[in-house]
Amino acid sequence: MRTGAERVLHSFDGRAGGGNPTSGLVYAGGALYGTTSLGGTFNRNCTDTEQRVGCGVIFKIDPKSGAETVLYRFSGTDGADPTAGLIYESGVFYGTTFSGGTTGNGTVFSFVP
Numbered sequence: 001m002r003t004g005a006e007r008v009l010h011s012f013d014g015r016a017g018g019g020n021p022t023s024g025l026v027y028a029g030g031a032l033y034g035t036t037s038l039g040g041t042f043n044r045n046c047t048d049t050e051q052r053v054g055c056g057v058i059f060k061i062d063p064k065s066g067a068e069t070v071l072y073r074f075s076g077t078d079g080a081d082p083t084a085g086l087i088y089e090s091g092v093f094y095g096t097t098f099s100g101g102t103t104g105n106g107t108v109f110s111f112v113p
Contacts, residue, residue, distance in 0.1 A: 045076020
């Protein structure tokens, strides 16, 4: 890639593959990791009356090919709308969700890919 050129690596589908990535990426083990605040699992926990929005996903992107792998789909009871960035430490990702969980007020989660 030449200097100063922009290249789209991946476009989210807004459905099972996630949509609305609102936080930064983490580079670990040769891949890019992040979250989307929408998409993933569509259920009564993460749907409004206007549209099916989903609870959000944790994803991995291959920076060479742009291929996405969805690693986890939030269900609402385990959190929803992850809008803060991930932290990576010793093979574990940590993050927060804005809503969902047992109280509906968000969660702190860990995830091992």
